[in-house]
Amino acid sequence: MLNRLAQAYGFRTMFIAVFSGALVYFVDSRQMRAKRLERETRFARIVGLGYMIGGPMLWLGIHLVLRWMG
Amino acid sequence: MTFLLVTAVFLFSLKEIDWTNFLPLLGTKVGDVVWTGVKLGISDYEGYEVFLIILPFMLIPGRAPKAAVLGLGLNLVFRLMILVATVGVFGMHTVDFLWPVGMLAKFVEVPGGIFDRLEVAFMIIWVSVAFSSTMLYNYFASLGLSRLMQFKEQSLFTFALVPLLYIISLIPANEIATEMLTRLEQVLAVSICFATPLLLLGFSWVFGIKDET
Numbered sequence: 001m002l003n004r005l006a007q008a009y010g011f012r013t014m015f016i017a018v019f020s021g022a023l024v025y026f027v028d029s030r031q032m033r034a035k036r037l038e039r040e041t042r043f044a045r046i047v048g049l050g051y052m053i054g055g056p057m058l059w060l061g062i063h064l065v066l067r068w069m070g
Numbered sequence: 071m072t073f074l075l076v077t078a079v080f081l082f083s084l085k086e087i088d089w090t091n092f093l094p095l096l097g098t099k100v101g102d103v104v105w106t107g108v109k110l111g112i113s114d115y116e117g118y119e120v121f122l123i124i125l126p127f128m129l130i131p132g133r134a135p136k137a138a139v140l141g142l143g144l145n146l147v148f149r150l151m152i153l154v155a156t157v158g159v160f161g162m163h164t165v166d167f168l169w170p171v172g173m174l175a176k177f178v179e180v181p182g183g184i185f186d187r188l189e190v191a192f193m194i195i196w197v198s199v200a201f202s203s204t205m206l207y208n209y210f211a212s213l214g215l216s217r218l219m220q221f222k223e224q225s226l227f228t229f230a231l232v233p234l235l236y237i238i239s240l241i242p243a244n245e246i247a248t249e250m251l252t253r254l255e256q257v258l259a260v261s262i263c264f265a266t267p268l269l270l271l272g273f274s275w276v277f278g279i280k281d282e283t
Contacts, residue, residue, distance in 0.1 A: 004241075007240070008237050013237060013240065016232060016233050016236050020229045024229050024230050027229075028229065031223075032226070037221075037222055039221065040221050040222065043226060051233065
């Protein structure tokens with residue numbers, strides 16, 4: 001199961017997650033702020049940051065666990 | 071462009087078609103033919119829920135049935151052309167191929183040698199068509215999620231869904247698993263597409279809601 005997850009969540013997927021997160025955080029949240037949509041701005045920031053931080057953390061976690069398990 | 075390419079593949083394969091491959095016509099019982107056709111046809115027409123989703127966004131909703139019939143009719147004509155060409159050329163060996171239409175494009179020869187490999191052009195168009203429907207579904211998913219969370223903008227979810235879609239696309243390990251996932255998705259889509267409108271229609275009858283789109 002973990003091997004399958006590692007195959008699906010490789011470096012490329014992690015890069016896509018970070019890139020999407022950056023777009024949501026920097027582009028979408030600014031657009032929402034310009035439209036004065038408070039809830040949407042907050043959501044975009046949380047999701048963007050979550051992807052940008054959580055993406056590499058998950059990738060690192062999966063590969064560390066896999067290395068630890070041998 | 072897709073219309074031109076499908077028509078080209080059909081026309082160039084016409085001289086290769088062995089019409090005896092269609093014989094015996096209606097060799098099995100009509101009931102069996104209809105039942106098998108309906109079973110396969112329903113899963114192939116799973117994309118029709120698009121009409122139900124875009125209906126409230128149309129400038130003139132009254133024209134929706136006409137547009138739907140035209141769209142589905144064109145789709146039906148294309149499918150019929152491809153079916154006739156594929157079965158006519160490959161006969162009973164059609165079932166041996168995973169993607170018979172791709173094989174047909176590879177098999178067809180363009181007169182004059184303008185294209186040596188028609189399947190390259192065919193695949194380029196086919197992939198772009200496949201991705202255009204993916205974009206459409208991504209839009210609908212983001213629209214649905216934004217409505218669900220009561221956001222005023224749907225574009226928030228457009229990029230946020232991309233990693234999830236990419237991970238889902240990587241889940242099947244090989245072509246067989248991809249086909250199995252496609253079958254599962256077809257069963258789910260058909261159940262939801264047929265059950266949801268019927269349920270909504272039932273609710274509208276029970277609660278007496280009329281002409282509210």
